[in-house]
Amino acid sequence: MTAMTAPLMSDAAAPATASTAAPRPIGRRGRILGWVLVIALLLGIAVLSMRFVATAPSLSGSLNPESPSPGGARALAELVRERGVEVQVARSRTAAAASVGAGTTLVMTDPYTLTDDAALDLIDSADRVVLLTSSSRMLRLLGLGEDAAVSGASAGPDCGIAEFARVGSIDAERLFTPAAGVSACFEDDSGAAAVLRSTEGGRTLTLVEGARLFSNEDLADQGNAALGLALLAQTDRVVWYVPSFDDSDITGEQPETLGSLTPEWVTPAIVLLLLSGLAAVWWRGRRFGPLVAESLPVTVRASETMHGRARLTAKAADAAHAGAAIREGTVRRLSRRLALSPRASAQEVADAASDRLRVPRGSLHDLLGGPPPASDHDLIDLGRKLAELETAVENAVHTERILP
Structure with a gap:
């Protein structure tokens, strides 16, 4: 096998070796000469353009004897x-x-x-x-x-x-x-x-x-x-x-500027204040050093985060948001309990729970995906019904497992 592959590799490499003829690099003198020619060409074009602009007579104005425009003469x-x-x-x-x-x-x-x-x-x-x-x-x-x-x-x-x-x-x-x-x-x-x-x-x-x-x-x-x-x-x-x-020989007085109206000591004073500010920044400014890795002093439990979010929701009296969170948790736990995909929708979970509980399809759609609760009373009622649904599904699944 080695004897057969060696000639093939040598034949395949032969053309690549024969074609690796690098072109002769352009010398430094040639590159400099090319840039000099380009710059000279640009300067020539600029000089000619300025000459044409400077020497071309103005054809504007009424009854200009050199203007072919409709208003010329x-x-x-x-x-x-x-x-x-x-x-x-x-x-x-x-x-x-x-x-x-x-x-x-x-x-x-x-x-x-x-x-x-x-x-x-x-x-x-x-x-x-x-x-x-x-x-x-x-x-x-x-x-x-x-x-x-x-x-x-x-x-x-x-x-x-x-x-x-x-x-x-x-x-x-x-x-x-x-x-x-x-x-x-x-x-x-x-x-x-x-x-x-x-x-x-x-x-x-x-x-x-x-x-x-x-x-x-x-x-x-x-x-x-x-x-x-x-x-x-x-x-x-x-x-x-x-x-x-x-x-034109018409001359007018130059308008007063802010610099001419201010006293002479204002500009040096402004410059001195700026220099003083820069010196203070350099003197008292923070010296940034290399980054230092530090471990957090405490560990936050997931339950504390959950209770904190719950308190914020209760303080805001946001029943709709709390109801959506409760439904989301119920759908996630029921899909795991019913062996569904983690990405199963609320409608799919409701259909599967209806089949397990032997209730008509669609009876649980409003419970898992209906409108959000409008008040705290509706939120409490929704939470109670969802808890009862989870308990019923848990009992049905547990009963199926223990049956022969």
């Missing part, structure tokens, strides 16, 4: 370029003021990020200024007029300005009441106008609320495009200033 800027006019987008008021000159139109929306002085300085730097959106603040600063109610009807030029003569009617979103010496175009029946123009001091200043007139979404409606070209395509060069919070 890229379509109007492209129409102006098609007329041979150079359009330069400036995102800094300093760059915009330096770029304007003779034959240049300064185009801007409401400079809400600039203070009054900064906005007036920027407007004073150009000889021709077009405000495409306005606010009550700009009307007050420039002295062009006041807000007026919008009638909702289309309005034509009806003014003596030649560049607006070929512009059709428009539906203005906002109308103004012109001030003295200010020309008004596109008036409604009440005399309110959509376009205001002032030529005082050798400077041409035009104001129109064009948030809806010159947006990409509404530029093709009625005479909106013609009005935009009449405003922006009159010079060889346009400097379009886009306001942003990065170019």
